[in-house]
Amino acid sequence: MLRFARCYSLARTKVTRNKSTPFRPEYALKCGLEIHTQLSTRNKLFSQSTNSTTSLVDAPNQHTSFYDIALPGTQPVLNMEAILFAMKLSLALESQVNSVSQFDRKHYFYGDQPQGYQVTQHYRPFAQGGKINLSKELDGIDELSKDIGILQLQIEQDTGKSHYTDTEKDVITLVDLNRSNVPLIELVTKPDFSDIKQVKAFIKKYQNLVRHLHISSGDLETGAMRVDVNLSINEFARVELKNLPNTSSIIDAIKYEYQRQVELITGGETSSLMEPETRGWTGSSTVKLRSKETTIDYRYMPDPELPYINLAPDVISGVKRLIPQLPDDIMRMLMNKPYHLSLKDAKILTYNSNQNDMYNHEALRTYYLDTFCEFSRLVDKDGSAKLPTSWIIHEFLGDLNKLQIPLTNAQEILPPAVFAQFLRLLHVETISPTSGKLLLFHILENFKKSNCQDLSVPNFSKLIKKFGLHAINKVNSQELTEFCNDIIAQHTDDTFKQNLVSGKKKTSLKFLIGQGMRQSQGRIKASEFEKKFKEILNIQW
């Protein structure tokens, strides 16, 4: 809090004009984030009770030790896994890990805080400094590149959950302490954001990073990640925005608050903007929660039951070795030689959406890279890099989703070396793309019908022969002319033909080619059809 007060005061920054937001350059937005992230450690922070991953369906107060509900006489024991996770995140953010950090008590009374204080890191946090880089190339911000600085990272306890009910006679609060003492990392950024795109990009990037490091589910919806916003305009005091349950709330609240403050400034009513205040988001507007006069005195004190975290130098070097290649590096690798993936495809292989049960991005990336490697061995060096991309990311994934087959199962009958063989058939045009799609779907559908039990590797040659899927490379010109004439007769009239031949509706040719491909089951190349239709209809363009 104090740090923010310093960072935000008398601050003037230039705002990039952004057409998608109502920001005006004369009212410079200055914004920082405070993000609480639940760590997915096996156990809680200062007890060994279970840190549940199924919090939404758990019975209340099921995962609570004597310590978690603050029975008198209980004492904290630090969970080392939280140190490991905090270290991983700090190193990934290039933060300076303090060799000595400590836990402190932050006192306040609330029903879901049974100890009467939260154990946090006030005096000496776990790590300080660091950054997340946002770029136009990868994150779609307006600037070519922008670093968002990190002020600090601290480890702390989560609180329980309060459910407010309104019974006939009395208003009561039901308290579930399953979440009490779950480890959190609070990350505080510098007030470096100057528009909405940067905020959005940062949240997405940070969310993916914690998932990538396997330290948190990063879900905003379940509260595993919670974002508070600090915002100020020109030289005025900072306003903290709370109760922002998802990205759209965060964005809408910033836009609303910006607009509110601009209106106050333009209306000359700036007295309320002279002192910092805390505001909540109702879903449609921000409302005042606390001002300077009602600021809570947290009476911080060093925790007298927890020794300092005193890290030997080899901890940092040891944990560094555990850090995987980071998402930005992976993205750049995939978008460059030899893969040349588009930004969208690279993101599919790098970003964990947590929304697909059929695969996770890491397994998919490994599968893609291995298949690419195998395929490169089978074809020329300059062989099409697009084939593995389009066939794995689009066709194969599409089939898996449609048939509800997990990637791990499908890999058993189509390991990278086998999939590479399939791609080679397409590369050398043994089968057309249309036949390839039929063949791949047939193989996976049969596998699904066996309840993913038939693990025999598919014999492509046999299947191609069985279903007559061989591409017809030498097409009989007379037969093709008759075939195309039939299509023209079935699907066109004089107006259609006139518009097509005159070039008024060039796309009509694609329609005819599509019909030809469809009726020939893709065995005849599209280029053959194009040539023949142009010849028959005497198309000159």
Next chain:
Amino acid sequence: MYGRWRLCGIYKVGGYILPGSQRLASTGGAKIGKKFENMDQIKNYLSQPVWSVREYLRVGVKEEKLELPSVKAVKKLLRLSGLPLEGADIEGIQMRLAKQLSFINKLHSIPVEGEEHKKEYNARLMQRKTRQLSYAGLLEGIRHQTQDVELGELSGSWKPTGLAAESKNVYFVIKEGLLKNRK
């Protein structure tokens, strides 16, 4: 000062004391005396105060000279502490707080030398120099996590709301009045 205290590690992993909960145990500067013969002797021994705040203050605390904290400050503290204002012995609390403040002021008046001792984050009764946590120690600490049923750490092994005066559907119940309107 630390010479009179020793640290009692609670959790041990492979001989390494986890830097978790440690309770300070005082030897109280005790010395070995005669062997106790019966319970009365023990009770008698324990009933005799062996030290007094006055020894450390050197001068007596005269109540009439105490500077009482204001009623407003006492009420604020009660609110902060989640204690009821209704029926509170404000005068009594003022007096007790004044004595405690006087004691703390005395402590503050003792000269402290060295920058390290003046740092706010060191203001606690615990060892400042703790054993370093090595990488191997960190991994070992993670490997040896076990749930202790005697500490209620096993999910569903006990009913936390069973201790509460009021509960509903295994939730703790808090009256709204405790959370809000606490003037």
